[in-house]
Amino acid sequence: MERMNVLICGGTGCTSSKSDLIEKEFNRILEEMGLDKEVKVVKTGCFGLCQKGPIVAIHPDRVFYCQVKVEDVSEIVNEHIYKGRRVERLEMHDIDEETKEKVFSMDKIRFYAKQKRIALKNCGVINPEDINEYIARDGYMALGKVLTEMTPQQVVDEIKKSGLRGRGGGGFLTGLKWQFAAQEESDQKYVICNADEGDPGAFMDRSILEGDPHSVIEAMAIAGYAIGANYGYIYIRAEYPIAVERLNIAIKQARELGLLGKNIFSTDFSFDLELRLGAGAFVCGEETALIASIEGKRGMPMPKPPFPAHKGVWGKPTIINNVETLANVAQIINHGADWFKSMGTEKSSGTKVFALGGKVANTGLVEVPMGTTLREVIYEIGGGCPNNKRFKAVQTGGPSGGCLTEADLDSPIDFDTLVAKGSMMGSGGMIVMDEDNCMVDIARFYMDFIVDESCGKCTPCRVGTKRLLEMLTDICEGRGTMELIDEMEQLCYTIKSTALCGLGQTAPNPVLSTLRFFRDEYEAHVKDKRCPAHVCKALLSYSIDPDKCKKCSLCSKKCPTGAISGIAGKEVFKIDTSKCIKCGACKEACHFGAVEMR
The missing domain is CATH 3.10.20.600 (Ubiquitin-like (UB roll))
Incomplete structure (x- = not known):
């Protein structure tokens, strides 16, 4: 039995910061010092605090080291693991608001103090590539419970009672979706996990799959039992190689222990699943487009009804839940619907x-x-x-x-x-x-993404979003008019009411919300030809304040186009706006605030 565990974040974020090399260095030094039998190095999933990665946690000491480098490993091993002295310079800490002193306990660090981990329960705690560690934390207990103690309808009722809503978008009641599929008569039904996480800046599902893949596998088996399905698909984008690798390992381990396959827990229930890799199309997050992709077709949405619970993959009744939704299922079964409903609000539990x-x-x-x-x-x-x-x-x-x-x-x-x-x-x-963000530019960023990701099936989305992007570009580059803003707003409502799928119908939302709350910024771009946040390059202009200019020539030396003229030490420098490419190098070079940006 090891006296100490060294937990190293093996999520994508920390891996990109060389946490895999940190793991190798720990193993090398511990072996050299003869400590490898009493100290275990464990590669875990994401700890959550990505800003501070790579992260190394020492248990049972509950010490949390952040922004660790390979060259820090020797000091951690020699000082903390061997001598019992914490390396304070690397230790995660916060400042107590009352005493103004440093606090090191994870329970008191503000980032963690207000969190309640259910879907992320095992992330950063267990080795996701070892099924035994998942089992040690009540893994597959829920599956055993439903197969030996509950009827399929009781499982559906428990999920309905919990109030669990889909975590992937619209928030549809999970239990109700399961009920629809359970009521369908069919020789074959399917369970699909939607792991096609495509929103810019979103990485929740990826982190759960990297840190706790068995929670999703167990939940899919439970869902299969509840609706009468014996097969499932995890649809995951190929850009998630770590998640794909760990899912493959987890599926293999579950099969070896009889937790997937025939006669699970010695019952007459059988369930198996496979991975399907997506090419990263945003539209495949829409369930009918996802189904088309699984079937080997181009990922494009279909009109509804019929809904997948009636006619899904291969024309059979199918339920589709996203990763985070499924990560809650086993814990609802283990702890009860009332436990889950005790958290959250009346209509949004958990x-x-x-x-x-x-x-x-x-x-x-x-x-x-x-x-x-x-x-x-x-x-x-x-x-x-x-x-x-x-x-x-x-x-x-x-x-x-x-x-x-x-x-x-x-x-x-x-x-x-x-x-x-x-x-x-x-x-x-x-x-x-x-304050440094331009909201018109933000709307343009999202619209540029949507135009790239539109499947092109319906004209409102294919053409309408392209026109919106052109309008936003005109405004950001100083060609906008007040009439153009009105036309753009009207086009948004047209797209919302006529696009084929939910993705197309919500595509104008970033434009409409920025118009609603930041119309003054749009008008500044149009009327004054000015970007208040100084982001839109075409609307920027640089000048030198003669009263602040020290005639030092630093600005002219940094200018890449020779747009700044003057004689060092003798005359105030000036900017030729016809040559200026608005790169901002002069402003960065000036130590006296003489270069002004408007």
Whole structure:
């Protein structure tokens, strides 16, 4: 029995920062010192606090080292593991608001203090490539329980009673979806896990699959038993190689222990599944397009009805749940629907995982009870905007969502509240913006993404979003008019009411929400030919304040086009706007604030 475990984040974020090399260095040094028999090095999933990665946690000491480099490993082993002295310079800490002293306990660090981990329960705790570690934390207990103690309808009723809603977009009641499929008469039914996470800045599902793949496999088997299906597909984008590798390992291990395949738990229930790799098309997050892709067709949506629960993959009844939704299922069975409903709000029970990113101090994965306010997530957990910048907006729901402003910070986060405010929960992306973000440019960014990802099947989405992008580009480049803003707004409503699928219908949301809350920025671009946030390059102009210019020539030396003229030490320097490419090099070079940007 080891006296100590060294847990190293093996998620995509930390792996890209060489956590795999850190793991090898720990193993090498521990073996050299003869400590490899008493100290176990474990590669885990994501700890959540991506801003501080790579992360190394030492248990049972509950010490949390962050931004660890390969060259730090020797010091950690010699000082902490061998001598018992913490390496304080690497230790994660926070400042107590009352005493102003450092606190090191994870229970008191603000990033973790307000979180409640259900879907992320095992991420950063277990080795995702060892099924025994999952089993040691009640893994596959729920599957055993439903197969030996519950009827399929009782399972459906328990999920319905829990109030679990789909975590992938619209928030449809999971139990109701299962009920529809269970009622269908068919010789074959299917369960699909939608792991085609496509929103910019979203990585919740990827992290769950990398850190706790068995939670999804177990839930799919439970869903199969509940609706009468004996086969499933995990549809995952090929850009997630670590998640794909760990899923393959987990499926193989589950089969070897008889937890997938024939007569699971010595019952007459059989269930197996396979991976299907997607090419990364955003539209394949829409369930009918996903089904088409699994069948080997081009991923394009179909009109509904029929809904997949009636006629899904291969024309058979099918339920589709996303990764985070499934990650809650086993725990609902183990702890009961009432336990799950005790968290969250009346109509949005449980917790929600968010990928918190953008202009916020602590970026990473956050799991909080539904009903937590935006202010708590952004300021108390996320640490607010860096460098004392003013918070401007937060985009929730990715390209299908919308912006919320400072006036919304005390609003509870749940499905219905966000929709009422013109945004949506989506899969859980939460991008924070500060005073340096141009909201017209933000709308253009999302529209550029949507145009690239449109499947092209329906004209409103294929042509309409292209026209919206052209209009936004005209405004950002100084060619906009007030009439153009009105035309753009009208086009948004036309697309919403006529596009074929949900992705097309929500495509105009970023434009509409920024128009609603930041119309003054649009008008500044149009009327004054000015970008208030100094982002839109075509509307920028640089000049030198003669009263502040020290005649030092630093600006002219940095100018790549020779647009700045003057004689060092003798005359004030000037910018020839016809030659200026607006790169900002002169402003960065000037130490006296003489270069002004308008």
